[in-house]
Amino acid sequence: MGSVGRLLLFLVVTAVAVVMVLPFYWMVVTAVSPASDILAFPPKWIPSRLTLEHFTVAFAKAPWLTYYQNSLVVAVVSVGCSLLFGLFAGYAFAVYRFPLQNVFFLLILSTLMVPVQVTSVALYVLLARIDWVDSYLGILAPNFASAFGVFLIQQGIKAIPLDLVEAARMDGAGEVRIVLTIVAPLLKTTLATVAMILFLGSWNDFLWPVIVINSQELRTLPVGIALFKDPYGSINYGPLMAATVIASGPMLLAYAVSQKFMIRGIALTGLKG
Amino acid sequence: MSAWRRRGFRRRHLVHAYLFIAPVVLLFGIFRVVPAVQTLLYSIYKVELLRGRFTFIGLENFRALAGEPAFAQAMVNTLLYVAAIVPVSAALGLALAVLFNTRFPLRELFKAVYFAPMVTSTVAAAMVWWWLYNPQFGLFNVLLRLVHLPDQPWLMSSRTALTSIIIFSVWKSLGYNMVIYLAGLQAIPQQFYEAAMIDGAGPLRRFWRISVPLLAPTTTFLLIYNGILAFQVFDQVFVLTGGGPANATNVVVLDLYRQAFERYNFGYAAAEAAVLFALILGITAVQYLYSKRFEVAY
Numbered sequence: 001m002g003s004v005g006r007l008l009l010f011l012v013v014t015a016v017a018v019v020m021v022l023p024f025y026w027m028v029v030t031a032v033s034p035a036s037d038i039l040a041f042p043p044k045w046i047p048s049r050l051t052l053e054h055f056t057v058a059f060a061k062a063p064w065l066t067y068y069q070n071s072l073v074v075a076v077v078s079v080g081c082s083l084l085f086g087l088f089a090g091y092a093f094a095v096y097r098f099p100l101q102n103v104f105f106l107l108i109l110s111t112l113m114v115p116v117q118v119t120s121v122a123l124y125v126l127l128a129r130i131d132w133v134d135s136y137l138g139i140l141a142p143n144f145a146s147a148f149g150v151f152l153i154q155q156g157i158k159a160i161p162l163d164l165v166e167a168a169r170m171d172g173a174g175e176v177r178i179v180l181t182i183v184a185p186l187l188k189t190t191l192a193t194v195a196m197i198l199f200l201g202s203w204n205d206f207l208w209p210v211i212v213i214n215s216q217e218l219r220t221l222p223v224g225i226a227l228f229k230d231p232y233g234s235i236n237y238g239p240l241m242a243a244t245v246i247a248s249g250p251m252l253l254a255y256a257v258s259q260k261f262m263i264r265g266i267a268l269t270g271l272k273g
Numbered sequence: 274m275s276a277w278r279r280r281g282f283r284r285r286h287l288v289h290a291y292l293f294i295a296p297v298v299l300l301f302g303i304f305r306v307v308p309a310v311q312t313l314l315y316s317i318y319k320v321e322l323l324r325g326r327f328t329f330i331g332l333e334n335f336r337a338l339a340g341e342p343a344f345a346q347a348m349v350n351t352l353l354y355v356a357a358i359v360p361v362s363a364a365l366g367l368a369l370a371v372l373f374n375t376r377f378p379l380r381e382l383f384k385a386v387y388f389a390p391m392v393t394s395t396v397a398a399a400m401v402w403w404w405l406y407n408p409q410f411g412l413f414n415v416l417l418r419l420v421h422l423p424d425q426p427w428l429m430s431s432r433t434a435l436t437s438i439i440i441f442s443v444w445k446s447l448g449y450n451m452v453i454y455l456a457g458l459q460a461i462p463q464q465f466y467e468a469a470m471i472d473g474a475g476p477l478r479r480f481w482r483i484s485v486p487l488l489a490p491t492t493t494f495l496l497i498y499n500g501i502l503a504f505q506v507f508d509q510v511f512v513l514t515g516g517g518p519a520n521a522t523n524v525v526v527l528d529l530y531r532q533a534f535e536r537y538n539f540g541y542a543a544a545e546a547a548v549l550f551a552l553i554l555g556i557t558a559v560q561y562l563y564s565k566r567f568e569v570a571y
Contacts, residue, residue: 023405
């Protein structure tokens with residue numbers, strides 16, 4: 001490629017990058033600009049002065065720390081359970097041979113094909129019967145285990161040499177201990193990838209929480225922002241963007257720090273959430 | 274494995290095997306498999322949740338669906354959305370991947386920037402775009418005014434609203450498509466290109482004759498993956514338009530959500546879920562039939 005070609009390529013790549021960044025940039029600028037800047041023409045690319053007033057309004061209008069706590073509890077419990085259950089199930093499917101093994105494995109994988117969009121109606125009816133609607137348990141119900149986690153962990157265990165497992169057995173280690181102290185440490189990378197993808201999926205999940213949650217104090221962050229926009233009230237973009245910054249900031253920071261790991265994990269496994 | 278079998282491994286560990294898979298199997302059975310089957314069953318029932326009454330009504334729910342213009346509109350919108358988003362993000366993703374398959378400064382940084390919308394919550398990102406699309410003060414119309422072009426109604430007009438949602442979704446998924454294609458491109462052995470260059474093939478010819486055919490498995494994966502996700506589109510529609518104006522952006526899952534959880538028409542919503550399931554099953558079947566045909570081994 002000639003130097004003109006190279007320059008052209010760099011210009012195209014930069015132009016697309018500007019388009020990709022613009023919404024993020026405008027979100028932050030709107031959130032920290034005084035109200036007069038927000039409606040100015042021509043647009044104020046750089047705030048005339050920095051202000052936190054929109055954040056004050058956003059915090060006064062909605063309990064963001066509670067939303068954080070809800071998102072965090074749901075994500076941590078769902079990732080923790082999915083990893084723990086997935087580790088044992090993945091081990092069983094990779095190491096043991098037992099009757100109906102393939103039936104169970106396919107049953108688990110088949111749930112990947114049936115999204116919560118399809119199951120939500122009957123799931124809601126079921127949860128209403130056991131009084132789980134409008135509770136953490138309700139949000140968590142379909143997310144206690146992950147088919148995708150079981151699959152990736154099973155693949156990971158298949159790739160580790162079983163001599164290690166056998167040696168531990170000779171030493172008299174029980175199966176549970178082998179899974180927790182020998183297999184799990186060897187699978188660190190796989191487990192980290194699965195945890196990251198499940199966490200991201202849970203953190204950003206919207207449809208199921210908005211179905212199952214009614215009380216404001218149980219809203220997760222996405223539900224909190226979506227219902228922060230009052231469709232009939234006065235539209236105030238400063239606080240709305242401040243709320244969006246509050247809600248999306250930490251994940252974007254985590255991404256900035258670990259983008260290589262996150263991109264590779266999401267791309268390799270071909271899945272988001 | 275055979276060494277273990279000799280030691281009577283199988284029988285001793287049968288209990289372990291079933292105990293280890295029990296949590297996942299039970300949780301999935303209760304919260305996913307049974308509700309999936311039940312939802313399909315509900316579609317032939319009249320469901321009155323408060324009275325706990327289920328009345329068999331055959332295909333009545335489906336007949337109601339077929340006769341409901343709002344559902345027809347939601348179906349058409351969903352199909353239009355799928356038909357637009359799937360090829361557009363794949364094509365743009367491929368074009369960008371080709372650019373990224375060369376060396377230039379800050380390449381990794383650019384890649385991270387392109388991918389950033391993918392890790393952002395759809396609701397939060399859509400909220401920002403809702404502001405950008407504001408007809409009076411939103412940045413898009415402000416930029417149009419700066420270059421003396423006419424304002425666009427964006428989300429406010431039934432003519433442009435669905436397109437505006439599609440533009441948002443392309444922005445959101447472009448980085449993912451690019452990264453997947455880039456991985457596919459990097460897996461193609463360099464010799465193929467070298468051989469073609471010796472034969473005098475130009476860059477365009479090399480792209481169409483080597484890259485595109487060898488990327489067929491990647492393309493199949495992306496079309497199916499994007500397709501399945503696109504049929505389930507909900508978050509951005511909920512935030513950006515709520516299905517309006519005048520149902521112009523209503524989609525199947527949004528309609529299902531409204532019917533089930535705002536109007537408590539569970540039977541009707543279950544019929545919509547059944548239709549959605551059939552669509553996803555259809556794509557998966559196509560994948561199953563075609564995935565073997567496009568397998569590539571180096």
